[in-house]
Structures are given as structure tokens and as C-alpha cells.
Amino acid sequence: MSIEIERKFLVKNLNFKTESFEKKYIKQGYLNSDKNRAVRVRIADDKAFLTIKGKSNLEGTTRFEWEKEIDVKEAENLFILCEPGIIEKHRYLVSYESLTFEVDEFNGDNKGLIIAEVELTSENQKIEKPNWLGKEVTGDVKYYNSNISKFPFKNWI
Template structure:
């Protein structure tokens, strides 16, 4: 079984905007049930099908598989609406990679950074542009943003 240990934070300021390379993403959910999330994602010219189990703290099961881009486009049409649209920057900081997401569409204005860890208590350096932690706040789960978009909060 794959395991994802991920912590999620809000952003401060704009210093992160000059770092990393921006990659557009569109993703949708065939299932957004918290016990079993099934996501389709197009990231640039690549596409993936991801299955995630229920979160326990910052940890959950995760399985991800590449799929043909044409299949992903068709699967997105089957997904719950609206789709999640964002631009992601991967930024290396002190041996870790931060994934910074700037959302658009119905989630415009939301800025979130995530870091994947080897264990929940693993130490990591927080850049100055990292703000409050929202790891256990379900409103910030991408699958939750389909049901209650950020612009409606």
C-alpha cells in the first residue's frame, strides 16, 4: 500500500511567486467520499488516476497511476463539478519539496502549500512565506473544494 504523509499550510506574501516552475492542473473527483477519494488529474501534458483512503492526522493510503491524456479528458467529463483548477509550483527548500497551489475558477484567491514527509513528526524548515497550518481542516482538501468552493466561504 502507498502511504501519503502530507501537511498543508496557508501562504504569506508573494515571495514564493518567483520560485519554481508553474504547471497548470485540472482535476476532478469520480468519488469525493472521505473514506475513498478517486481523483483524475491533468498536470501539464501528463495525466493520473489517484485513489486515496481516509486521513488519520496527516497520513492516508494513496495509489497513483499514469493514464493516457485522452482518457483523462473523458474521465474529467464524468467527474463531480466544478473541476478544481490551479497552478502548482514545486519549490525545493532544505531537502524537501513544497508544492504551492494557486487556485483559479470557483476557488480563485485560495493559496495553499503542501509538504510530503516520511513521518508525521519529521522535522522540516518552514520558509518565511509559510503561514498557518490547515492540515486537519477539511475545508482545504481539494475534494472538499468541489462541494464548497473557496469563493463561497
């Protein structure tokens, strides 16, 4: 069993792109997006994964996560079974003060939404924030990918 500890932030400008050391295209869908668990299939460039995430703690920082690499063809077939609302995004990896931020720039119905996540080793770990990081949205279910797939950014306004 693996525990994921992370914090989420909105991104206020595109400066992260020049600081990025890697960029990948991601397509993901949800086989289950119940509030107590999410089962996701994801293709990231030429690799595919099946991921199960549990319910977050009260702060939204910690939850169970299990992930297994699967065959890309199998993942493509699983998309047929996914709930409506496939997510497509570009993920940029940015190193800052010994941490790696994953910055997701969403496409399609979520175009215009940019969210950064950083995985931590403990809930109390202090982080230095890069200047492009905006408001913290950790624990706000509105910004969970499983929610964005059902309630896309284009409909928020």
C-alpha cells in the same frame, strides 16, 4: 500500497513564486469524494493520472494513496463522469531546506486561495518553514481539494 504523509499550510504572500523551480497547470475532478475515499482524475500539463486516496488518520497527516499514469485522452473523457466542481490551479514547486513544497494557486471559483503541501518521510519529521508559509491547516477537511471542489473558496466569505 503506498502511504502519503504530508502537511498543509496556507500561504501568506507570493514570495514563493520567485523561489519556484517549476510551474505546471493542473485540472482535476473527482469521480468519488466520499469522506472515506477520493477517486481523482488529473491532467498536469501533458500527463494524466488516476489517483485513489483513503481516509486520513486523526491528525490528517497520513493516508493511503495509489496513483497510476493514464492517457490524457482517457482523462479528458473521465472528466465527463466527474462530480460537479472541476478544480483548476497552477502548482509551483519550491525547494527549501532539502524539502520540496508544492504550492497550489487556485483559479476559477477558488481564486485567491493558495495552499502549500509538503510530503514527509515520517509523521514526526521536523520541517523548517519558509517565510511565505502561513497557518497550518493539516487535517482541516475544509482545505482538501475534494472539499474545495464542492464548496469553492468564493463562497467562504
